[in-house]
Amino acid sequence: MLHIYCPHCCxxxxxxxxxAKGQAHIVRPLDPDAxxxxxxxxxxxxxxxxxxxHHELWVHAAGCRKFFNxxxxxxxxxxxxxxxVGEKPTIVAE
Amino acid sequence: xxxxxxxTPNVMVMNQLPxxxxxxxxxxxxxxxxxxxxxxxxxxxxxxxxxLQGFLTLRLNPENKDLLASANAVLGLELPTKPLxxxxxxxxxxxxxxxxxxxxxxxxxxxxxxxxxxxxKVDGHxxxxxxxxxVTTLVVSGEHVVEMLKKSVPYDFHISEFPAGKVVSTLFAKxxxxxxxxxxxxxxxxxxxxxxDYIWLWIQDASxxxxxxxxxx
Numbered sequence: 048m049l050h051i052y053c054p055h056c057c058x059x060x061x062x063x064x065x066x067a068k069g070q071a072h073i074v075r076p077l078d079p080d081a082x083x084x085x086x087x088x089x090x091x092x093x094x095x096x097x098x099x100x101h102h103e104l105w106v107h108a109a110g111c112r113k114f115f116n117x118x119x120x121x122x123x124x125x126x127x128x129x130x131x132v133g134e135k136p137t138i139v140a141e
Numbered sequence: 142x143x144x145x146x147x148x149t150p151n152v153m154v155m156n157q158l159p160x161x162x163x164x165x166x167x168x169x170x171x172x173x174x175x176x177x178x179x180x181x182x183x184x185x186x187x188x189x190x191x192x193l194q195g196f197l198t199l200r201l202n203p204e205n206k207d208l209l210a211s212a213n214a215v216l217g218l219e220l221p222t223k224p225l226x227x228x229x230x231x232x233x234x235x236x237x238x239x240x241x242x243x244x245x246x247x248x249x250x251x252x253x254x255x256x257x258x259x260x261x262k263v264d265g266h267x268x269x270x271x272x273x274x275x276v277t278t279l280v281v282s283g284e285h286v287v288e289m290l291k292k293s294v295p296y297d298f299h300i301s302e303f304p305a306g307k308v309v310s311t312l313f314a315k316x317x318x319x320x321x322x323x324x325x326x327x328x329x330x331x332x333x334x335x336x337x338d339y340i341w342l343w344i345q346d347a348s349x350x351x352x353x354x355x356x357x358x
Binding site: 055056057058060061063064109110111112113 | 224225238239240242295296309310311312315317
């Protein structure tokens with residue numbers, strides 16, 4: 048079980064209360080009609096699957112129901128950092 | 142530009158309570174807690190249903206101080222802005238649910254009046270929803286109540302981590318619950334009405350080794 052710090056409730060909670068929502072920082076194309084099929088397909092379907100540092104979106108589903116970002120090491124499961132939506136991560140993969 | 146410049150559309154407010162001749166039934170009406178209360182009076186876990194309370198979910202941006210102040214004036218209390226805290230003033234309790242959301246409980250028949258007054262007097266960008274029909278309240282207490290809760294909830298119930306007045310929105314036996322500590326050995330559980338029967342059965346099972354006493358007052 049992961050022990051996750053919720054930046055809105057300001058305390059650690061069990062993983063059971065959260066849902067993982069996949070890769071964070073996916074930017075929707077500003078003008079979808081002007082996208083090529085490849086650009087739109089990459090936005091819709093293609094996700095990173097790194098070994099090591101990964102930025103993920105999580106939601107505190109049973110608690111405050113707010114979304115936030117988690118920087119996690121996919122190899123060790125260690126959570127490096129938790130930050131709110133709209134903020135930039137301080138820890139990034141080299 | 143302030144939020145008060147936004148024109149509030151007329152919000153339809155409906156009194157969810159039928160006329161006084163129709164008796165209200167809580168989601169645990171079928172469990173007949175009144176009869177169960179007569180059978181046993183010693184045990185480590187005490188349960189009482191605080192039936193038919195009124196619940197209002199309020200959402201607004203607390204950064205907007207004018208809006209917050211006018212909301213506080215109508216509610217007659219200071220909405221808590223510290224995470225996981227609650228404020229009680231008379232019969233009204235406001236619980237912090239998220240940075241821009243509060244769960245307010247009032248006596249059942251007062252919910253509609255408060256809702257109407259709020260819509261009339263508060264001007265700005267907010268949402269107030271009467272969710273009274275969606276939940277019920279259980280008050281659990283007794284010397285073994287913490288042991289019973291530890292079996293059911295993935296949260297630390299030590300008094301240093303969970304002092305009286307703290308509100309934790311979490312899972313009770315995998316169903317969502319808002320738990321507030323009333324004092325060292327008493328907790329208030331706000332549970333979904335559709336899970337009320339399941340939780341009632343769960344509490345009976347989890348309390349079996351300590352003895353469950355149903356209170357009815």
